Amino acid sequence: MAAESKTKYDRQLRIWGEQGQAALEKASICLLNCGPTGSEALKNLVLGGIGSITVVDGSKVEAYDLGNNFMLDEESLGQAKAKCVCSFLQELNDAVKAKFVEESPDTLIETNPSFFAQFTLVIATQLLENSLLKLDKICRHANVILVVARSYGLTGLVRISLKEHNVIESKPDHFLDDLRLHKPWPELKQFAKTIDLSVTDSVVHKHTPYIVILIRLAEKWADAHDGCLPSTRQEKKEFKDLIKAHMLNLDEENYKEAIEASFKVSTPRGISSHLCQIINDAAVQVDSTSPDFWVLVAALKEFIENEGGGEPPLEGSIPDMTSLTEYYVSLQKIYQAKAESDFLVMEQRVRNILKRIGRDPDAITKAYIKNFCRNARKITVCRYRNIEDEFSIPILPELQKYLTDEDYNFAVGFYILLRAVDRFAANYNRFPGIFDGEVDEDISRLKTIAVGLLSDLGFHGPALSEDLINEMCRFGGAELHAVAAFIGGVASQEVIKLVTKQFVPLTGTFIFNGIDQKSQALAL
Amino acid sequence: MANPLAQQGRWRDLDKLLARPGNIVGHGFEHSPTLREEIGEFVRVLVVGAGGLGCELLKDLALSGFKNIDVIDMDTIEVSNLNRQFLFRLQDVGKSKAEVAAKRVMERVSGVNIVPHFCRIEDKDLEFYNDFNIIVLGLDSIEARSYINSVACSFLEYDCDDKPIPETVKPMVDGGTEGFKGHARVILPGTTPCFECNIWLFPPQVKFPLCTLAETPRTAAHCIEYAHLIKWDEVHNGKAFDADDPEHMLWVYSEALKRAELFGIAGVTYSLTQGVVKNIIPAIASTNAIISAACALEALKIVSGCSKTLSNYLTYNGLEGTHIKVTDFVRDMDCLVCGPGTLIELDTSVTLSQFIELLGEHPNLHLLKPSVTYRGNNLYMQSPPILEEMTRSNLHLLLFDLMGKVPKDTIHVSGTTEKNGKKTSCLRKLRVVFKRVVGGSTDMDIAGSS
Numbered sequence: 001m002a003a004e005s006k007t008k009y010d011r012q013l014r015i016w017g018e019q020g021q022a023a024l025e026k027a028s029i030c031l032l033n034c035g036p037t038g039s040e041a042l043k044n045l046v047l048g049g050i051g052s053i054t055v056v057d058g059s060k061v062e063a064y065d066l067g068n069n070f071m072l073d074e075e076s077l078g079q080a081k082a083k084c085v086c087s088f089l090q091e092l093n094d095a096v097k098a099k100f101v102e103e104s105p106d107t108l109i110e111t112n113p114s115f116f117a118q119f120t121l122v123i124a125t126q127l128l129e130n131s132l133l134k135l136d137k138i139c140r141h142a143n144v145i146l147v148v149a150r151s152y153g154l155t156g157l158v159r160i161s162l163k164e165h166n167v168i169e170s171k172p173d174h175f176l177d178d179l180r181l182h183k184p185w186p187e188l189k190q191f192a193k194t195i196d197l198s199v200t201d202s203v204v205h206k207h208t209p210y211i212v213i214l215i216r217l218a219e220k221w222a223d224a225h226d227g228c229l230p231s232t233r234q235e236k237k238e239f240k241d242l243i244k245a246h247m248l249n250l251d252e253e254n255y256k257e258a259i260e261a262s263f264k265v266s267t268p269r270g271i272s273s274h275l276c277q278i279i280n281d282a283a284v285q286v287d288s289t290s291p292d293f294w295v296l297v298a299a300l301k302e303f304i305e306n307e308g309g310g311e312p313p314l315e316g317s318i319p320d321m322t323s324l325t326e327y328y329v330s331l332q333k334i335y336q337a338k339a340e341s342d343f344l345v346m347e348q349r350v351r352n353i354l355k356r357i358g359r360d361p362d363a364i365t366k367a368y369i370k371n372f373c374r375n376a377r378k379i380t381v382c383r384y385r386n387i388e389d390e391f392s393i394p395i396l397p398e399l400q401k402y403l404t405d406e407d408y409n410f411a412v413g414f415y416i417l418l419r420a421v422d423r424f425a426a427n428y429n430r431f432p433g434i435f436d437g438e439v440d441e442d443i444s445r446l447k448t449i450a451v452g453l454l455s456d457l458g459f460h461g462p463a464l465s466e467d468l469i470n471e472m473c474r475f476g477g478a479e480l481h482a483v484a485a486f487i488g489g490v491a492s493q494e495v496i497k498l499v500t501k502q503f504v505p506l507t508g509t510f511i512f513n514g515i516d517q518k519s520q521a522l523a524l
Numbered sequence: 525m526a527n528p529l530a531q532q533g534r535w536r537d538l539d540k541l542l543a544r545p546g547n548i549v550g551h552g553f554e555h556s557p558t559l560r561e562e563i564g565e566f567v568r569v570l571v572v573g574a575g576g577l578g579c580e581l582l583k584d585l586a587l588s589g590f591k592n593i594d595v596i597d598m599d600t601i602e603v604s605n606l607n608r609q610f611l612f613r614l615q616d617v618g619k620s621k622a623e624v625a626a627k628r629v630m631e632r633v634s635g636v637n638i639v640p641h642f643c644r645i646e647d648k649d650l651e652f653y654n655d656f657n658i659i660v661l662g663l664d665s666i667e668a669r670s671y672i673n674s675v676a677c678s679f680l681e682y683d684c685d686d687k688p689i690p691e692t693v694k695p696m697v698d699g700g701t702e703g704f705k706g707h708a709r710v711i712l713p714g715t716t717p718c719f720e721c722n723i724w725l726f727p728p729q730v731k732f733p734l735c736t737l738a739e740t741p742r743t744a745a746h747c748i749e750y751a752h753l754i755k756w757d758e759v760h761n762g763k764a765f766d767a768d769d770p771e772h773m774l775w776v777y778s779e780a781l782k783r784a785e786l787f788g789i790a791g792v793t794y795s796l797t798q799g800v801v802k803n804i805i806p807a808i809a810s811t812n813a814i815i816s817a818a819c820a821l822e823a824l825k826i827v828s829g830c831s832k833t834l835s836n837y838l839t840y841n842g843l844e845g846t847h848i849k850v851t852d853f854v855r856d857m858d859c860l861v862c863g864p865g866t867l868i869e870l871d872t873s874v875t876l877s878q879f880i881e882l883l884g885e886h887p888n889l890h891l892l893k894p895s896v897t898y899r900g901n902n903l904y905m906q907s908p909p910i911l912e913e914m915t916r917s918n919l920h921l922l923l924f925d926l927m928g929k930v931p932k933d934t935i936h937v938s939g940t941t942e943k944n945g946k947k948t949s950c951l952r953k954l955r956v957v958f959k960r961v962v963g964g965s966t967d968m969d970i971a972g973s974s
Contacts, residue, residue, distance in 0.1 A: 006795075010604045014799060014806040015703050036587075044809040047607055064536040066634075070583050073632045092610055153541070154831055158846070173843050207740055320743050328742040329788045439544070467547035474544045478537035481587035482821040485580070489813030493704065493842045496810060503704065504844040514821060515548055517708075517834040519848040 005049070005095070012048055020500035021049065025095075027120040027499045028052040032105035032135075034085040036069045036481050037151040038125035040488030043071070045495060046089045052097035053089065054119070057082040058104030068481040106131045109138065117142040121498065123491055125149045126479070129391070129422040136161050136387040145498050148387075149491040152421065153475020154514030155414040156487040160494055160505055161387055166293040167380040168372050169502045175378060178315045181214050181264045182229065188334055192216050195327070197246055205248055209323035210258035211331055217242055217258075218265040229266045236266065254322040270310040271377070278381055279304065288358045295357075295364065296372045297379070299349040303342070312376040313342035343373045380504050390509075391419070394457050394524045402522060403459070411511040411520035413468040418511075420450040421472065431477030443473045471515070483514055535560055538589055541830050553829030564591035564635075567827050570656040571595040572645060572672055574621040576807050577662025577699050579611045580816030582625055585660070586633040588824045594656070596641040596648070597622040608809040645671060646949050650936060651900060654679055654694075660823050661698040662816065664805060666726045667948045669698060673711070673719035674951040677862040678936055680713045686864065688714025697822045699815040703806040704842040706815040708834065710822050716836040717855045718862035725837075729803065744784060744791035748800045751779035767802050776801060814840055860888060865934055865953040872958050876904055876926060877919040883937055889952060894939035898927055906939070924958055931961040 001018055013021055027050055031038045034057045042053055061076040061084055069085075076084040082100035090098040101108075105124070108115055109131050116122055116138050124135055124146060132148065139146040139161065146161040180188070192215040199205050218229055221239055230239040240259050247255045271279075279301040283294045290298075304312055316339025318331060347369050351361040372379070402412035424432050424446055432442035447469050454460070490510060497505045508523035542559040549555075556562075569590050571581050574597035585593055601609070601616045601624060611628040612621070622640035630638055641648065645668060653659070653675045663669050676694040683689050696711040698719065711718050736742075737750040756765050756776065766772050777797040784792045798804060818838060825833045834850065841847040860866060866888055870879065876896065883891040896903040903918050903926050905911040918926060927933055938951040 004603070007603045008606050010607075010795070010798075011804070011807040012607050013795070014804065015808060040813060043610060044608075044813055047610055047809040049607070063533040067534040068537050068587055070587060070632060074634060091613075171843065173841075322736075323740065323742060325740050325742055325787045325789070328740075433540075436544075470547045474540065474546050476540045476544075478540040480537055480541065480821075482584050482817045482824065485584055485813055486817035486821070489810050489817060490842075490846055493810035493814065494846070496808075497842075503842070506846045508845075510846045514831065516832045516850065517818060517822075517838050517848065518850050519846075521845055521847070 009049060016496070016500045016502050020502050023500045024496065025049055025051045028054070028118065029495065030054045030056060030116065030119040030122045032056050032108075032122065032124045033126045034069075034071070034081055035065075035126055035151075035479050036484035037149050037156070037479065037488045037491075038123060039069055039071045039085050039089075040485045041123055041125070041149060041491040041495070042085075042089055042488075043092065044489060044492035046092050046096050046098070048496065049093060049095055050499075051120075052099070053086075055082045055086045055089075055098070055100040056103060056105050056108060057085070057100075058102060058107065068479055068484060070481070109134050113138040114142075116144055119144055121145040121147060121495060123147045123149060123495065125488075125491075126151070128425055129419065130426065133388050133391070140386060147491050147495055147498070149487050150418065151479050151484040151487045151512075152418060153472065153478050153480065154483060155418065155472075155475075156483055156512040156514075157415070157418060158487060158490045158494060158506065158510040158512075159387070160382075160498065160507070161384050162498075163384070165382040165384075165498060165501075165505060166291065167382070167501055167504055168293070168375045168378075170375070170378045170380045170504050171502055172378060172504075176264075176267070177317075177319050178377065179211060179264055179318065180311070180314065181211065181218065181261075182267050182269055183309075183311065184215050185338055187338065189215060189219075191330060191334055192219075202248060204324065206252040206254055207322060207324040207327070208254055209321050209327050209331060210254055210261055211318070211321070212327070213243065213246070213254065213258040214261065214265050217246070231266055236263065239265070257321055271304060271312060275312070275377060275379070278379060281381070286353065286357055290357070292364050292368065293379075295350060295353055296346075296369065298353055299346055300372075300376055302349050302353075303346055307342070307345050313346055313373040314339045315374050315377070316340070317374075339373065343370055346373050382505055382507050384507065390524055396458060398523055399457065399459060402520075407518065408520055408522070409465070410468065410513045410515055410518065412522060413464050414472075414511050414513060415509065415522055415524070416450055416453060416464060417446070417468065417472045420446055420453050421477070423449045423453060433473035433476035435476075439473050439476075443470055446473055480514075483512065486514075487512055535589070538587075542589070542828055546830070549831055550825060550829035550833060555830075559828060560589045563589045563824075563827055567658070568592045568594070568656045569823065569827075570653070570659045571662060572659060572668070573597055573662035573664075574625040574640075575599065575605065575662065575664065576608045576809075576812040577701065577816050577819075578621070579609045579625055580812050581660055581662050581699075581820055582611070582629045582638060583633075584816055584820030585823060586629050586636040586638070588820055589828075590823075591636050593626075593636065594639045594641060595622045595626055596643065596645060597625075598642065598644045608807055608812055610809070650675065650678065650897060650951075656694070658823055658826060659694060659696045660819055661696060662819075663698075664700070666723075666728075667946075669700075669719050670723070671949050671951065672696070674861050676711070677713045677718050677720075678951055678953045680862060680953075681934065682714065682864045695826050697819045697826070699819040701807060701811040701815050703808065704811055706811050706840045707838060708815050708818040708822065708840075709837040710826065710834050711836070712826075713862045715855075717853045718859060720861040721856040721859045722853050741783065741787055741789060744780070744789060744793075744796055745800045747783040747787070747789055747792055748776065748780040748797050750783055751776045752801050755779050755783075773798060773801065811840070811842065814842075860952065865955040867955045867957065869957050869959055870923065872922065872924040872961060874923050875920055876923050879923045880904065880919075883939070889937075890941050891937060891939040891950070891952065892941065894937045897936040897938075898933070923956070924961075927956070932957040 029050055031042050034055050059081050061072050061079055061081050065072050071085045071088040080102045082102050086098050086100035122139055122144055148159040150157050192212045195212050197216055230236045240262050243258050284298050284301055286294050286298045316336045318335050350364055350369055354361045354363055402408040421431055432446045433439050450464055494505050497503045508521045510521045513519045539560055543555055543557045545555045571578055574595050599621050600618055601612045601621055603617055611625045616624050620642040622642050626638035626640040659676055676696050679692050679694050681689045681692040693713055699708045732749055737746055741747050777794050780792045822834050825831050835852050837851045837853050839849045880894055883889050883894045893906050895905045902915055904915045935954050935956050940947050941950045
């Protein structure tokens with residue numbers, strides 16, 4: 001990467017690294033409709049150095065565009081909106097290839113579905129139900145990721161649609177380290193034995209790493225308890241007392257750390273339910289068409305059931321802890337060596353599986369396998385229903401739960417009403433509340449539609465809040481800049497996660513609640 | 525200047541929200557076709573910070589009906605800002621952020637007036653801040669937030685029932701981001717917690733113990749901090765380290781590498797060196813856009829009442845899915861900053877200089893080198909030199925006389941205080957009560973007396 005780009009992107013490279021950046025620079029994004037929601041989403045991606053953008057919009061710039069879209073100014077009036085937005089975006093970053101197509105997205109979806117196959121990802125903004133359902137089918141068929149974004153008055157939504165998204169580097173915020181203190185391997189045990197816990201040199205004593213303290217004392221405990229590790233609350237307390245008894249004085253940080261980490265000697269062995277679900281997924285039955293990710297999961301499953309003895313490959317990194325440099329570096333090497341040997345076993349299994357399914361045994365790189373091993377406990381699979389299924393057969397128990405949960409009240413109301421306004425638009429060829437003189441009539445019309453929609457879904461519970469229906473009509477289809485900037489921001493954040501394949505993207509539908517800001521993701 | 529054709533219907537979307545009645549709205553919402561114009565004409569908003577959040581905020585506010593905007597920022601534009609601070613271009617590097625940001629937004633949004641202030645927030649006096657109806661903060665430092673918070677809270681007065689007097693409430697909206705995470709909050713001094721009430725939300729940064737750096741380094745960061753905090757001073761006698769000087773940074777990097785090699789530690793890179801030494805917080809466009817938009821929307825709701833407001837603290841986390849959580853925090857009733865003010869009882873014989881001395885010794889204040897203001901008048905100013913000279917003669921006068929012989933009143937003092945071993949600017953509101961003066965009993969209310 002060039003030095004200038006490195007400086008320019010420094011603050012984001014610290015999040016997704018050069019690999020993440022390279023993925024962004026390879027991606028091509030198509031935006032449908034360049035109102036403020038779409039323009040703001042693209043702006044955030046262009047600043048971050050996305051590869052290319054194609055802005056699709058068939059409209060001309062009108063006065064009201066200047067009230068909510070920063071990419072347009074008075075000189076743009078009457079010109080093609082796609083062209084104006086595109087040229088402003090280009091100004092933000094000349095490394096990005098920016099193109100525009102002056103055509104209505106609805107027409108394009110109708111007449112030229114193959115157009116979308118050229119992109120990595122399509123961001124569809126302000127699209128009505130009819131076009132959206134068609135676009136979803138087109139994108140699924142062409143294996144193009146779809147991100148739906150909508151701003152409507154004080155509400156809006158973001159929804160991702162693709163068959164499946166797999167993440168190796170999910171980079172969770174807090175994740176328990178993998179020290180194997182409940183199950184130390186011979187080399188680690190051996191190293192712990194070489195260190196004398198009752199050393200008289202006080203400097204060495206207070207710089208003995210807690211990994212060593214815990215392994216030695218767990219062994220001592222097990223010897224006195226028929227080979228068992230502390231498991232009950234009382235035993236865990238007694239184990240802490242045992243650690244305390246080895247302190248020379250109360251300010252030894254390493255012993256404090258040992259007490260704090262003492263639960264790690266008795267953490268339940270084996271894998272989390274989250275990982276268990278993944279390795280038992282039907283996709284583990286791999287064949288020649290399986291994605292590399294699932295080949296790795298198949299190998300992981302074998303590893304856990306064989307060499308791993310119920311554990312995944314070791315990650316190999318250890319957190320910082322009070323220690324002499326020499327002890328710490330030795331421990332690092334011991335963990336790294338074990339991780340390396342686990343990796344070699346995994347690699348062999350991957351090669352064998354590839355051979356078995358008729359693929360080139362070297363088709364998957366060492367680096368990919370290594371990265372997978374390092375993140376084996378954190379891999380994540382996101383699956384998305386197609387939008388039509390969600391619309392026609394929602395997950396009723398969830399819907400029921402949301403409708404009766406106070407925290408979800410506004411959010412689920414908005415979810416229903418955002419669909420109801422599209423039905424309204426299909427019936428009346430406009431949004432409810434557009435005209436000042438017809439707001440009251442539109443309220444009862446929208447209510448009828450919303451009730452009908454709920455009953456179509458098979459739901460006959462309490463009606464939606466009248467106040468919310470009223471608000472929806474008050475909005476009159478307005479696209480407010482602040483709301484659009486929020487929705488566009490969330491959409492661009494999700495695009496980054498999807499393209500870099502880092503972090504975990506949104507599942508379900510994110511509903512923005514601009515009234516009290518209690519926005520929610522609904523799994524329907 | 526503005527094209528009349530462009531004005532026709534330009535605010536169609538925003539006016540739907542402001543001109544129409546609603547069922548779920550804030551207190552005192554008076555919907556009207558002219559509400560947007562009234563906000564534009566009469567509301568003055570201050571944006572503190574013209575960085576990642578500030579650029580977004582200026583755009584969002586300008587497109588939300590605000591027309592009188594000021595922006596204050598002491599920083600100049602750097603190349604590493606360009607991945608998110610969308611109002612700046614490569615050729616702007618080195619220029620004032622506030623000035624360039626103001627100019628760019630005014631170029632694109634006709635009718636909006638943005639006044640830039642290229643200076644430190646401490647350089648402005650209280651009156652400057654008092655002129656705004658609402659303050660929106662887009663900052664990345666706890667100290668700066670704390671300072672602005674104390675300024676906004678200093679205007680707050682309570683009535684005899686300990687209720688905040690509405691005209692003295694200076695609302696604030698505060699945003700902050702770090703990587704994929706962020707927060708937005710609404711502070712209505714006297715009603716919702718101020719920044720200081722739940723300062724525990726911002727724990728101070730943990731520093732490495734010096735003995736670890738000197739004797740038992742284990743990580744790359746330890747080696748870097750050794751070179752930065754210990755080795756630099758050993759080698760460069762007296763020369764201050766400057767994190768913005770690339771030669772200094774390269775020196776620290778090469779020393780850190782040497783040390784890492786000596787101890788067999790991996791992972792020292794130039795990028796990490798910069799990150800550790802400058803305590804760089806990762807920042808991206810999308811998170812800033814999300815948080816700023818939430819803040820701008822709250823600002824609009826506060827000034828117009830067009831919907832309910834956030835009550836009162838929102839956290840955003842985009843690491844796993846998109847999570848928004850709203851928490852209704854409660855005030856610290858004993859808060860030194862947004863409470864009614866620290867009570868100080870004085871004899872009428874106390875001179876201004878004795879009073880100033882007392883502020884340094886006061887157990888709750890520990891205020892060093894304080895300047896003193898009473899009802900907008902400078903009684904004593906430590907700086908600039910010209911003001912110091914002008915106010916010096918007040919030092920030997922009686923405070924009671926300087927305050928017009930009132931039995932009790934509020935007084936503002938600003939100076940520095942030490943927090944976590946770090947000197948910070950701070951401003952405090954004091955309730956001064958003179959002993960044995962008629963009407964000057966030591967009851968708790970003072971606001972009604974002036």
